[in-house]
Amino acid sequence: MLSKRINSIESVRFIAAFAVICIHYFNEKGNSLLIVNQISRFAVPFFFVVSGFFLAEKLKKEDKFIVYWKYFKKLLFLYLAWQLIYFINPPRGDIYIYGFAKAYSKKFHGVFGSSWEYFFQHADVIFRGFAQHLWFFASLAITTLYFFLFRLKRVYLMVAISAVLYVIGALTKAYMNSKIGIPVESMRIHMSGYWYGFPDKFNTNNLIFFSALPFSLGVMLSAKNIRVALMPAILILLVGYALHFTEVWYLGQIKLKQRVDYGFSTFLMGLGFFLVAKAKFKPLEFNWLANLGKYSLGIYAMHVLIANYLYELIFVHIKPYPTIFFCLTILVACTLVTFILSKIPVVKKLL
Numbered sequence: 001m002l003s004k005r006i007n008s009i010e011s012v013r014f015i016a017a018f019a020v021i022c023i024h025y026f027n028e029k030g031n032s033l034l035i036v037n038q039i040s041r042f043a044v045p046f047f048f049v050v051s052g053f054f055l056a057e058k059l060k061k062e063d064k065f066i067v068y069w070k071y072f073k074k075l076l077f078l079y080l081a082w083q084l085i086y087f088i089n090p091p092r093g094d095i096y097i098y099g100f101a102k103a104y105s106k107k108f109h110g111v112f113g114s115s116w117e118y119f120f121q122h123a124d125v126i127f128r129g130f131a132q133h134l135w136f137f138a139s140l141a142i143t144t145l146y147f148f149l150f151r152l153k154r155v156y157l158m159v160a161i162s163a164v165l166y167v168i169g170a171l172t173k174a175y176m177n178s179k180i181g182i183p184v185e186s187m188r189i190h191m192s193g194y195w196y197g198f199p200d201k202f203n204t205n206n207l208i209f210f211s212a213l214p215f216s217l218g219v220m221l222s223a224k225n226i227r228v229a230l231m232p233a234i235l236i237l238l239v240g241y242a243l244h245f246t247e248v249w250y251l252g253q254i255k256l257k258q259r260v261d262y263g264f265s266t267f268l269m270g271l272g273f274f275l276v277a278k279a280k281f282k283p284l285e286f287n288w289l290a291n292l293g294k295y296s297l298g299i300y301a302m303h304v305l306i307a308n309y310l311y312e313l314i315f316v317h318i319k320p321y322p323t324i325f326f327c328l329t330i331l332v333a334c335t336l337v338t339f340i341l342s343k344i345p346v347v348k349k350l351l
Helices: 007-025 031-061 065-088 092-098 100-112 116-121 123-127 132-148 152-172 207-223 230-253 266-278 287-293 296-313 323-341
Strands: 188-191 194-197
Touching: 007 031, 007 266, 007 287, 007 296, 007 323, 031 065, 031 132, 031 152, 031 207, 031 230, 031 266, 065 100, 065 132, 065 296, 092 100, 132 207, 132 296, 152 207, 207 266, 230 266, 296 323
Parallel strands: none
Antiparallel strands: 188 194
8 A cells, every 4th residue: 555665664564564463373371472462562553654654645746535535445445355255264163063054144143243232332343343453454444534634734633633532542441440541431421311422342442542643643754744863763662662561561560451452652662663664774674575565464464364274274283382483374374375366466456
């Protein structure tokens, strides 16, 4: 989806795709799980910063509705197409137990439920669908529409409102059980006998609560032609990691037992990586790695599918096996499959 290739950013895109795999499949017990999982948390905000930056680059030439619409349509297509692929993917165990028709019916109702009441009570489930990680495409599509409300000329206002949404997302999720946390159910109003707002247990880790701030920062960097030298960029990256791990330590110390997908400072890690990659002197610019960066979208989309097959066919027979080896195997397999599929014109649109 990039309008212009920058090798250092492409290199980080591939690294970020591997980081997402580590978030989902690095399951070593002990401190190594926490460290690798949290180090990898730069990946998703980095992807949002990149998306905002390059969309704004296109809009600087032509800030018209059609540009937003084409970008939105592409994201919506990716989201729906990959959701269909994950739905079609055979629920092998259930087919064996229940039969073909009932297994797929069970799979469908596991997402959408069996009544409208269930659907509205669990409205955010549609953004997870049959593969939870695909929320990224839905979130980016919604953020594109959100961006259209501001356009390039109101980018500072967009950043300010996005920061508020980001803080709300952190307070209602990572910090939910802390003294400063806010239950998501409290973000509702009662009018005319009905409650309006978010349903119970709505996941504010997703959608514009997470995506709007890093995305809008990417837009601002492009729209205002902001350039950051390498040393300040590295400083922002290091400060981001220091603050993020401080938050993780704090949340762990008070025993909230709350999964930390992102805290107040997590976006700084993704922003820092982007600024380092975009600096005039590019320490992350490697041509061979940049050439692999174009496969990052395919890797992101299919890695859960590939991982499930790898585990069933290979790793279930290898006990114990190094978790990092499993993650690397997923990366290699996804890269090879994406490379092969990219040669097929009809399938290329998915990648």
